[in-house]
Amino acid sequence: MASTVNKTAHPFDKTQFEALLNRRFFYAPAFEIYGGVAGLYDYGPPGSSLQANIIAEWRKHFIIEEHMLELDTTIMTPSSVFETSGHVARFADWMVKDTKTGDVLRADHLVKNVLEARLAGDKEARGIAAVAPSADDKKKKKKGAKAVAVKLEDEVAQEYEVILAQLDNYTGADLGELCRKHNIKNPDTDNEVGEPQLFNLMFASSIGPTGQHPGYLRPETAQGHFLNFSRLLEFNNGRVPFASAQIGRSFRNEISPRAGLLRVREFTMAEIEHFVDPTDKSHERFSEVRDVTLALLNRHVQEAGGSQITHMSVGEAVDQGIIANETLGYFVARIYQFLIKIGINPERLRFRQHMGNEMAHYATDCWDAEIHNSTGWTECVGCADRAAYDLSVHSQKTGHPLVVRQALKEPIVTEKEVAEWNKKNLGKTYKQDAGVLQKLVEAMEEPELLRLKGELAQGSTTVKTDDGREIQLTPDVLSIERKTFKQSIREYIPNVIEPSFGLGRILYTLLEHSFWSREQDVERGVLSLPPVVAPTKVLIVPLSARDEFAPLVQEVSSKLRRAGVFSRVDDSNTSIGKRYSRNDELGTPFGITVDFASVQNRTMTLRERDTTDQRIGSVDEVIATVTDLVFGNITWDEACVRLPKYDGVQAVEYIFIS
């Protein structure tokens, strides 16, 4: 049996956590030696690998599993595309300016920070909670609202809670009103702020040498899917539903990003656009996820100022109309499964429905996967039903029909009254009015056409032009006839269900959920990343860099490579214990020690990161076992059945245990 581990012996310490990520170069502020730029981060080797592994798993879970069509479209986009999509007019946040310094703040974040600080101060004043200085506050010059122990009136405190629950639902004018009513000032300067103004979040540039072709960096990859819809449909042999998928960089010129990887100006997204028949949003594989239980926070609860979670199966949620349709429900469940698979704590994952005003301009229903972390609940995946919005507007603008043409099994036969003109007489009799008359009659609904038909049968009829003239028509010019129409093709604009993943946010929250400190030593941090996403799967640790270990290290390394297991050798000039500690911080799940006994007897020890258990076996047994562990074929408990406990008394062990 594996040893048990207590991962919650120490409370989460953000300072220690961030120091670890920085020390091991998971990521770092970009252009750090130039003083950095807010909202831009570089990923170092372990961060890059972690991201690449999350992406690889995403590809398997979504693209390969569901036969999605992958795309790779450009970031630079001519402005006409975003004018049509509505982003030029509406992809914006409300900002306020400090009336004295001119500093710019995001209006909703300002309200949130100030009210949360007041509520925290209130709690302290009531003796409910102490206002512990957060890790951030310890840093010098840290800006933001500070909690001060001041008791609030009961009604005021309650009003603040309601405002916070509805924060995403306010307009710019609402936010301005809130600032005035609740005396919300810039906490950095204590100055008043001006009226909220819209700031467009797209980075602008210009394409070509003449400066005459404005462009934007895409704020999402979605438009690249929509513009290629006809080609994708053709590639899929004209069949719907199908999905396209794309992983790529997007850009948002955030007003004042301050939340590390959680709010950045440049980020990697993974987006799926699933195209469906608007009259049939059922999903073929819905039965496979029907019983997946989710934590849901629906729109009505929030609009009433609450934040109670309901636990229910996705089947129930769709049956009760809480989630709009099966396809949306299917993807919400698949998102849940993906996040759990890569190591997100299910207890800290909820799906929150957007409120009316909060929804993007194109969406008809939207659920965010929110992951809890040290800053609260953070949206990490959006799952929206964009309806036919995008395909419709691009069709209209370009005249290129982005539609599905479906051959009907049984043609639809309809009859209707139709105007038949004698073109020669029409022109001769009515001259310049001929066109006016045609337009008028052809726009008529059936009852009016029947009136004309009746009157024509009596000899003549009259129609009224828009400018008020009455014109007489006779049967030698016009007849109304009943005709049969057979429609064998149905043409429609598909709807789009869009799961959209912010990979940086997922990566960051995953790192938080994975971090803990050893019970016996709070300074020894560990990242319990699951093998599927861990940057390195196996660390090979020779006792030293001496030549006698080289052949075996080489052998183990190449056998692991052939088995598809990514390993690294650490032969640096420091103790085995220190090397393992370093790799606990890097999230490496398994370690293999190569020592004198390995060279003599061809045995190796296998170490598990979380328990620090060590087992022993022959070279090939250990390689086979660790391969099974990495691919999730067996658990560590099962590995312990295969390999006996290692309780050797060599120097190796002493160093390690210390």
Add this chain to the structure above:
Amino acid sequence: MASTVNKTAHPFDKTQFEALLNRRFFYAPAFEIYGGVAGLYDYGPPGSSLQANIIAEWRKHFIIEEHMLELDTTIMTPSSVFETSGHVARFADWMVKDTKTGDVLRADHLVKNVLEARLAGDKEARGIAAVAPSADDKKKKKKGAKAVAVKLEDEVAQEYEVILAQLDNYTGADLGELCRKHNIKNPDTDNEVGEPQLFNLMFASSIGPTGQHPGYLRPETAQGHFLNFSRLLEFNNGRVPFASAQIGRSFRNEISPRAGLLRVREFTMAEIEHFVDPTDKSHERFSEVRDVTLALLNRHVQEAGGSQITHMSVGEAVDQGIIANETLGYFVARIYQFLIKIGINPERLRFRQHMGNEMAHYATDCWDAEIHNSTGWTECVGCADRAAYDLSVHSQKTGHPLVVRQALKEPIVTEKEVAEWNKKNLGKTYKQDAGVLQKLVEAMEEPELLRLKGELAQGSTTVKTDDGREIQLTPDVLSIERKTFKQSIREYIPNVIEPSFGLGRILYTLLEHSFWSREQDVERGVLSLPPVVAPTKVLIVPLSARDEFAPLVQEVSSKLRRAGVFSRVDDSNTSIGKRYSRNDELGTPFGITVDFASVQNRTMTLRERDTTDQRIGSVDEVIATVTDLVFGNITWDEACVRLPKYDGVQAVEYIFIS
């Protein structure tokens, strides 16, 4: 034995080739329904997969094989970084304006197009070659220089050849002079062009809401490596040499891109920065590539107006000083091996050395891997020795030392004469001159210090200030003493060898090299992509979409997935022959047919794309064989030994052979 195939029965037809890529959505002009934007392309499903597979192989060949440190840095970059790196001042092309229309042309391309057209016309006039209208010319409105059959004087023709060979070596003034001297006009309008002006190729933008922070989209990923050098070095435990690697998007605002994927404004690059000791550019693994034979076009040949290739081993090239050092040579050879592995024709690959003026501002030696294609020779990989340029300028600008500190095995012991001051007497005696004196003496070289020492031993000495005064010094103020210094750390700025890959250009030339038409039917195009990069490895073709085939299709598909082989099912409603033809165009190397015999006898046929040979075996035999084929463990000839020829007479076969 496998059948033989004649891939050169038909000449390369670019129109047919491009039609295939477009029809199968390898890539397409971005924003096509909006009229497109020059130099921006989207990759569809097969193009995305091909690119992803090239990247995966690149990761294996370089990053994993050489334990490189992978990075993922931002695209958006504050202008200060590119001011330091020299890109703001120098990353530019020469453009000329049509004096009447204001149209903008790239100066060197203008010269090239016009002179090449004149030479082609000359050849035709001499009866050496017919000027066949190129595929491009057939399109309406196609712009560019047209060849007209006009004979040139021998000396003129020769002069043109020399100009073309040296084209990359001209300055802006040179290009302007060439246009005047040779009467080069805008071929689209026949108007004269103005003086060449520099146009910076970086896309500009602005970071944050105030508009006060100018930024650029990176034109290369390299700066992201350099700025993180200290962190990378620390991650590598302080050891040099090591390499970082990054795969990502870069942007260049090309003046007038017209060459499809070969000259684009947004592209995916893969870059390696290999950091080495400037005093030791040997490479540990050079012996492994010493015998790789390369086609080299060196600087001297080009500067003499020639373009003769020399075939020699990389070992010889380094020994003879043609390639500057072992590390540069090592990477040139590794680049060669990579390109051949993914399917580039070695006969159409050469390494061209940059000429003096052509080299980027940071480089000391540079070799381009040029791949031949329908437009001529195209640079696809650059391999430059950037020396210490970038790290030095960033160090200088930021004050952050980007250096290696190497512990010396044997400390270097040196002795030198040192000035020792009696600070108290110095201040008292010389007051405001004290500082001046100190500076003067401390800047002295050893011989002068020895003069002072000698004179002080006699009682006093004099020094001359910059403003001409002579000041006397005595032993109570200054003594000169011989001291021993021990240096145990050597500090240096490493040099950088940079292999830089343009993945879009590699992808495009690979597609050209892979394309051919069936001998018996020129309309049947095939892409002979090697399995390692083919978008789909195995096509599973059930006789029809009927339910009876579904379980076996499912079984084969999931067994292949478990074996790590990416397959697709094509059960579309068309003949098996048509489905295979479609997948020949997609470059799918193997096909498995599931028919009634498969369901009854559990046998399947295996088809090879190039030969269209079909073999037969049991379900598991075929799966095992195709897996070995895909991973390159066996050749098709070897597969033919395992599986007997299929010469069934079922309908399947007839459809296929037709």
